[in-house]
Amino acid sequence: MDASNYLYISALLFTIGAVGVVVRRNAIVVFMCIELMLNAANLSFVTFSRINGDLNGQVMAFFTMVVAACEVVVGLAIIVTIYRSRRSASVDDASLLKR
Amino acid sequence: MLQLALEVGQTAKPEAVMFWILGPLAVIAALAMLLVKKAVHSAILMAFVMIILAVFYIAQDAAFLGIVQIVVYTGAVMMLFLFILMLVGVDSSDSLTETIRGLRSLAITAAIGFGGLMISLLGHATLGRSAVGLTAANADGNVQGIAALLFSTYVWPFEVVSALLITAALGAMVLAHHQRSTTRPTQRQLSINRFRGDSLGTAAGLSGPGVYARHNAVDVPALLPDGTPAADSVNATLSARGDMLDYKKFDLSEINTKVEEEK
Numbered sequence: 001m002d003a004s005n006y007l008y009i010s011a012l013l014f015t016i017g018a019v020g021v022v023v024r025r026n027a028i029v030v031f032m033c034i035e036l037m038l039n040a041a042n043l044s045f046v047t048f049s050r051i052n053g054d055l056n057g058q059v060m061a062f063f064t065m066v067v068a069a070c071e072v073v074v075g076l077a078i079i080v081t082i083y084r085s086r087r088s089a090s091v092d093d094a095s096l097l098k099r
Numbered sequence: 100m101l102q103l104a105l106e107v108g109q110t111a112k113p114e115a116v117m118f119w120i121l122g123p124l125a126v127i128a129a130l131a132m133l134l135v136k137k138a139v140h141s142a143i144l145m146a147f148v149m150i151i152l153a154v155f156y157i158a159q160d161a162a163f164l165g166i167v168q169i170v171v172y173t174g175a176v177m178m179l180f181l182f183i184l185m186l187v188g189v190d191s192s193d194s195l196t197e198t199i200r201g202l203r204s205l206a207i208t209a210a211i212g213f214g215g216l217m218i219s220l221l222g223h224a225t226l227g228r229s230a231v232g233l234t235a236a237n238a239d240g241n242v243q244g245i246a247a248l249l250f251s252t253y254v255w256p257f258e259v260v261s262a263l264l265i266t267a268a269l270g271a272m273v274l275a276h277h278q279r280s281t282t283r284p285t286q287r288q289l290s291i292n293r294f295r296g297d298s299l300g301t302a303a304g305l306s307g308p309g310v311y312a313r314h315n316a317v318d319v320p321a322l323l324p325d326g327t328p329a330a331d332s333v334n335a336t337l338s339a340r341g342d343m344l345d346y347k348k349f350d351l352s353e354i355n356t357k358v359e360e361e362k
Contacts, residue, residue: 003230006155009122012146013309015214022206028184032145035176036129039152042164044348050159053231055244057163059253062245065164065171066260070117070267072176076119076183077274084277089187090199 013040014048017031027089031072038068114158125151135158138184160233162241225262306332 013036022034042061050059060064125148130145143336149172157165236244249257283294293302305331320343321332333343 004121005118005219006159009125009155010223011214011217012126013129015210015217016126017134018213019206020133020209022201022209023133026138028180028187029132029141032132032141032180035172036132036145036148039149039172042168043152043155044158046159046161046164049161049232050233052348053233053236055233055236055241055248056252058164058241058245059248061161061164061245062249063253063256063260065167066264069171069176069264072179073244073267074274076179077271080140080183080186081274083187 003047003051009042010040010043010047013037013043025090025092027082027091030091031075031079035068035072038064080091117154117158121151121154139181142177142180142184145180146173149173149177160237160241163245305329308332308334314343318342 017033017035017037017040020036021030022032024030042064045057045061045064047057049055050063079089082094086093103167112250128144130153132148135141149168153165153168155165156162156168164236205211233241238244258282293304294303306321306323308317308321309319309332318333318337320328320330323329330338337343
């Protein structure tokens with residue numbers, strides 16, 4: 001087994017996450033798919049860190065985690081605010097600008 | 100020497116076993132996350148994928164990140180997700196109907212193209228190159244190695260990220276702050292509204308759930324004096340979740356009113 005196998009898993013997870021962001025309608029599930037994409041990128045960072053014998057990749061993954069945590073906090077607050085005003089967490093319902 | 104380099108580059112046998120068990124599980128769980136209808140199930144599957152990723156990190160000599168992954172993601176982030184799900188309503192299942200025609204097939208085609216491109220690129224970029232491994236970089240320990248980098252090369256990004264965290268916390272507080280746009284109705288106002296309504300049916304308040312003498316659980320609607328069930332006596336969340344018992348069973352016309360003589 002080669003270390004690059006982790007990269008293939010990472011690519012697969014990233015693709016699945018991207019499909020989820022496009023296909024799913026529930027804002028919370030869309031958000032979880034974004035988290036999946038971030039995690040897949042993290043797995044790539046860690047694997048590249050191992051392939052290169054260098055800890056820089058792990059530090060990058062660490063920063064990604066912190067930024068992802070911030071993003072979750074603000075994003076979920078936005079979802080709660082939208083839910084409060086329109087009683088729905090579906091991304092299709094927030095379409096006031098369309099009309 | 101060449102042999103040694105090859106051995107370091109190849110992942111060891113136990114790791115291969117671990118990978119081939121957990122790798123497909125992670126992909127299956129991620130796919131299932133897309134396909135399940137309820138958001139809660141998606142969240143559980145997501146937590147599962149994240150734990151597998153933590154195992155992958157630890158297997159790849161990134162012990163610190165593996166632990167952080169479990170603590171931050173499965174501990175904090177997923178609990179936050181579940182908390183928001185409870186707030187928004189556990190019953191908020193996604194309608195899996197397409198709102199934009201052809202979106203799903205287009206997305207799957209694009210995903211196959213994108214994934215195929217990534218995988219073929221990775222194959223070209225990394226095949227035939229053996230991994231160096233982190234044995235040298237982790238000589239003083241993984242945490243010490245990351246700390247040395249974090250507080251020397253990356254000290255400025257580290258400070259910026261701390262500012263970002265504080266900003267995010269403030270932003271969440273501002274967003275979640277709820278200001279009433281109308282005044283809260285007083286008890287007197289509520290009482291007046293009850294009596295000025297269309298009917299006086301609920302003037303004395305909504306009836307509580309439960310049917311006396313037959314069934315008094317909270318998931319069973321009360322019976323009105325004429326024997327019809329009062330659907331609004333059951334909590335709206337219970338009925339939305341489909342946990343309300345069928346009140347047809349408790350309709351008086353269904354009940355055998357003939358008294359059986361005891362011998």
